[in-house]
Amino acid sequence: MRILLVEDDRQIAEFILKGLKEAGYAADHSDNGEDGLHLASTEAYDAAIIDIMLPKLDGLALIEELRRQNIDTPLIALSAKRTVADRIKGLQTGCDDYLTKPFSFSELLARIQALMRRASRISEPTRLKVADLSLDLVSREVLRGGEKIEIQPLEFALLEYLMRNAGGVVSKTMIMEHVWNYNFVPQTNVVEVRISKLRDKVDKNFEPKLIHTVRGAGYVIKEMA
């Protein structure tokens, strides 16, 4: 898997590249818009991370140009701007996701992985599986070790999101945004409480535990080796 990073801040680029490498990805880096465009349009990447404020050619123009050339690499934009309007503008330009600075690397990684999974998926599965936990998207049935688990609609949506991103970390922000459609995280610990309810149903009476907390990042569902 090869990822392109277009980011002019040397230190931010450094830690992203380091993180990507540790996660097992090959990464190329360019520190300005023009070089970024050249790389993105000549090389084949599985995903690209593009900063909005770039020297020579700004990020939005870069994305626009790539889409105009029919290059459909999954793109994620990085920006210091955080209003909804900016976000909508970014998404309309043609990027697939949008992340505001400062972001957690896990969140960036989770979003990239989610985008790549989405891009590589040939057909939409009807059943998601992690270890002996399975979730049927059609009958809306959740089974753990063959035993049926009663689950509320909001918990179902949360579990579905975790399982779609199985193995990848999802942050509280991602959960609020993608599962419940809020673009902020309330002070009240609604996500934590919901996760703990879900754990009570899915993990409490079973081994091994599947839902794990990743400190400073979020949650992940996977079978720990």
Place this chain on the structure above:
Amino acid sequence: MLLKRWRNIWNTLAFRLTFLYAVIFCISTFVALFVVYYLSASIIIASTDRELLSEHHEFASLYKQNGLAAIKTAAMIEASSQGPERTFYRIFSRSGAELATSDTSAWSDLNPARTGFSLLSPKDDVKFHSFKSAEHQYGIRIINARIGPDIVLQIGLSLERNAHFIEAFRKIFSVSMIAVLVFAAVVGWFLSKKALIGVEEVTRTAIQISEGSLDLRVPIKNRGNEIENLAETFNQMLDRIQTLISKMAEMTDNIAHDLKSPLTRMRGIAELTLKSRKFDDDSQALASKVVEDCDRLLQMINTMLDISETEAGAANFDKKKVDIVPVLRAMVELFQPVAEDNAFTILTELPNECYATVDVPSFQRMVANLLDNAFKYTSSGGTVTVVVRNIEPFIQISIQDTGVGISAQDLPQIFQRLFRCDGSRSQPGFGLGLSLALAIAKSHGGNILAKSTPAKGSIFVITLPFLNES
């Protein structure tokens, strides 16, 4: 109530202008009519006097030619032909002895003193005099005139006919004064309204602008220089405000960017340290703390920027007519398990539907901030109640808790940025949630009111403009 209403009306410029216009118009009309009246009255008296004087001349020449007997007869004839009620003739000797008189049965009180006979001094030939008697309330005009060396003729004339004319004049006078008053009020109102239309347009624009649409301008039409100047000055002021606000937005964006890049680096390095698991537990704990503090700092910066932008009307809200009931239901459902965990109840009292014009994400944030607040202070066994009432002229969304409440001295300050009640210092939060909620409510043309009883709980009421059509 009535007094207050009257004061409100009196305070409008349109009413004051109308009032002033009507008063000035009426006073000048009154003065003009009064002058006409006064002049007419004097002209009438003057013509009566001329009539009396010409009669005196006739009698004087008759006396000269034909002597006393002739004028006696003439006086009788004149009096009876003109009517003994209207006029009388008397002839006196110089000493005051009555030599002849016409029929004076309709006249009482004709003694020489009252009729002004004594006013005629030896030097005078003619003396006019007026007085009123019981039968002649409109007055009597009298001429005492010497017609011979030893003979004085006195002619009295009732002023009743003149009085009728004056009376008619007075009636016309008062009727026209009423008409003038009404006319002046109507014209005055019309004129001041017309003059103030420009001002009202400026006001309307100002109201719309205060609701956040800063790119509006007052249309400049041909309405007279003063109003045009006002509109132009107002527009210039708006241009300047808009420039300042866009500069401010640019600056905050820059600050945000400048602060965020180092924060991102710091958080990133700390997070990679945390992930790498190459360091000991103490370093891991330290890294974890750095990540947490970065997140807190970021959240604080972002919320401060959100408040500034919302207050300045610079936030890009996508306001649409939406049914807020399902939005609120979803939020209550989201918060529900937290209430269960803390063993308190969350109750709702929602109508079937309630339409409001809102930007949904910021509406959710406003309500979430109030719910956060209510949840923070409600302990086990308590209740948080969410009620929506859709009654003109407001939509009211109230969120009530049974928490510790807010003291009377803290209550006025709770919406201020970074204000935190003494008791809440230990609780998480930055004291920004309520400020942001209030800024959002205001940018939607609404408000938030807070009431609280210490130790019993608080109620926060969001008001939003009522939508007529549903």
